[in-house]
Amino acid sequence: MELGIGIxxxxxxxxxxxxxxxxxxxxxxxxxxxADHLPDSLVRLRERGVTVVPHGxxxxxxGADRPDPGRLAALAARAELLGAPLVTEHIAFVRAxxxxxxxxxxxxxxxxxxxxxxxxLDVLCxxxxxxxxxxxxxxxxxxxxxxxxxxxxxxTEGQFLAELVERTGVRxxxxxxxxxxxxxxxxxxxxxxxxxxxxxxxxxxHVAGGVEKNxxxxxxxxxxxxxxxxxxxxxxxxxxxxxxxxxxxDDAFPPARELAGELDAIRATLRKAAxxxxxxxxVGSPARTVTVPAAPVSAPPVSAPPTPAPSVCAPSVSxxxxxxxxxxxxxxxxxxxxxxALLSALVAGTPxxxxxxxxxxxxxxxxxxxxxxxxxxxxxxxxxEILGDGYRAAFLAYAGGRPMSGGYRRxxxxxxxxxxIAGGPADPVARRELTYWWRDRSGSRPPGRAxxxxxxxxxxxxGR
Numbered sequence: 001m002e003l004g005i006g007i008x009x010x011x012x013x014x015x016x017x018x019x020x021x022x023x024x025x026x027x028x029x030x031x032x033x034x035a036d037h038l039p040d041s042l043v044r045l046r047e048r049g050v051t052v053v054p055h056g057x058x059x060x061x062x063g064a065d066r067p068d069p070g071r072l073a074a075l076a077a078r079a080e081l082l083g084a085p086l087v088t089e090h091i092a093f094v095r096a097x098x099x100x101x102x103x104x105x106x107x108x109x110x111x112x113x114x115x116x117x118x119x120x121l122d123v124l125c126x127x128x129x130x131x132x133x134x135x136x137x138x139x140x141x142x143x144x145x146x147x148x149x150x151x152x153x154x155x156t157e158g159q160f161l162a163e164l165v166e167r168t169g170v171r172x173x174x175x176x177x178x179x180x181x182x183x184x185x186x187x188x189x190x191x192x193x194x195x196x197x198x199x200x201x202x203x204x205x206h207v208a209g210g211v212e213k214n215x216x217x218x219x220x221x222x223x224x225x226x227x228x229x230x231x232x233x234x235x236x237x238x239x240x241x242x243x244x245x246x247x248x249x250d251d252a253f254p255p256a257r258e259l260a261g262e263l264d265a266i267r268a269t270l271r272k273a274a275x276x277x278x279x280x281x282x283v284g285s286p287a288r289t290v291t292v293p294a295a296p297v298s299a300p301p302v303s304a305p306p307t308p309a310p311s312v313c314a315p316s317v318s319x320x321x322x323x324x325x326x327x328x329x330x331x332x333x334x335x336x337x338x339x340x341a342l343l344s345a346l347v348a349g350t351p352x353x354x355x356x357x358x359x360x361x362x363x364x365x366x367x368x369x370x371x372x373x374x375x376x377x378x379x380x381x382x383x384x385e386i387l388g389d390g391y392r393a394a395f396l397a398y399a400g401g402r403p404m405s406g407g408y409r410r411x412x413x414x415x416x417x418x419x420x421i422a423g424g425p426a427d428p429v430a431r432r433e434l435t436y437w438w439r440d441r442s443g444s445r446p447p448g449r450a451x452x453x454x455x456x457x458x459x460x461x462x463g464r
Contacts, residue, residue, distance in 0.1 A: 001085050003051060003204055003244025005267060007259065010249070014041035016256040020263070025051035027246055030087070031058050035077045046083070053204075054078045056089040061127045061141070062114035063093035064100055064336035072134040079137050086138045086203060088173045089131070091124065091164070096343040100336035106343045107404040109372050109411075115150035115338065116160045119331045125167045132170065140171035140203035145181035145219040147364040150338075151355025157188060158196020165201045172197065174242075175206035176232040177219060183232075184217035190232045194239055204244030207233055207266055216363060222251035225262050233266065234273035245270065251374070347403040369399040372411060380412035386433045387425055394419060413442050 004024030009017050017026060018041060026045060033054065042052055056075050059067055079087045092111035097103045114120050132139050143157065155163065161172060174197070179190040209223035225247070236242065247262055344350040346365045352358045373395040377384045384391040398418050404411050416438040425431050
């Protein structure tokens with residue numbers, strides 16, 4: 001399906017997105033949409049014929065556990081509600097621990113890289129097949145940005161993605177900003193990755209901004225798209241004409257004219273990088289042959305890709321495909337232990353696992369804590385209002401010793417409870433407001449109208 005040029009839809013810029021000229025489609029974070037109704041802005045866009053694609057962030061298909069049926073059902077419901085032609089997620093893990101390791105469950109609150117090993121690939125492929133069977137439309141998976149790399153990896157990123165596509169038939173969402181991030185942070189060559197991955201499997205492309213600090217590139221989605229990211233987009237366009245390209249922006253939203261300017265820069269890059277007519281290899285013909293290292297003898301055998309759905313041009317298949325081998329419990333157990341050790345080091349302060357760079361882990365750990373603080377401030381904006389300038393320092397101190405074990409709303413409640421138990425805030429008025437806030441949201445039901453009126457009168461009496 002040809003998507004065209006799109007932009008990430010966010011509630012903060014809903015009006016601007018509707019007013020932008022030349023927008024063919026938008027992408028919305030699936031977990032931010034209600035399962036039974038859409039925001040008015042998305043309804044209006046759909047009525048105008050604008051395609052909406054749900055983009056998931058919480059499945060954790062690269063994790064050791066099999067996908068949660070409830071999360072899969074929620075993603076499927078949003079795809080059907082939107083009438084979407086496909087859904088997308090990430091090649092990442094977002095949680096670890098639990099029954100597989102007989103340890104407390106841990107939430108990263110962020111996308112973490114999957115080790116490029118045969119074990120992790122086997123687990124990912126089975127999880128992807130489970131997801132594909134549960135979704136009403138095709139699935140595409142996104143490569144992520146990383147501040148850290150796993151030791152003793154057996155495949156490059158391009159090889160890993162090529163093998164994933166061959167085994168599962170999944171589509172790819174290639175984020176060129178993430179390729180640039182991994183180039184700066186990990187020394188990985190974007191051109192080599194593009195040469196190795198199956199460009200014919202690309203469903204669409206992400207373009208986003210970031211910033212470099214102290215030699216580390218932070219994929220913020222809160223800064224303008226830079227020239228090096230557009231250069232990676234040009235590299236990709238020289239190999240294939242992607243069905244869709246989308247601009248992502250998640251924070252520090254600029255005026256509409258700046259968003260329009262970034263979209264124009266993307267269009268110009270695609271135009272200039274297009275190979276001369278007749279010189280481009282047809283879709284499905286890779287730029288070069290890539291040799292993928294053979295799986296070790298102890299690994300399960302590599303399965304053939306699933307038989308594609310019949311089309312008007314495809315011959316009928318006389319014999320059913322061979323059943324896919326199931327991932328061994330041992331592979332899941334090994335993956336679970338490795339991911340739990342890493343996540344525990346990042347969010348619970350345990351020692352760095354062998355082979356990891358402790359300095360890089362500290363950078364990633366601080367980044368995770370900062371993101372938690374930012375997201376909790378969005379989910380519960382009353383908290384920074386009540387705590388004022390002390391909010392961020394208090395939250396980072398809390399996050400340093402309290403791993404996230406649930407979602408961000410649970411995290412907000414736990415943080416408020418932590419502050420109150422510790423005797424804060426020092427200001428009695430702020431303490432009373434925080435107490436009311438916590439009670440209202442942690443109870444079985446919200447306060448009634450009379451209670452709210454009494455609190456408002458008390459606040460007025462003390463000059464608030």
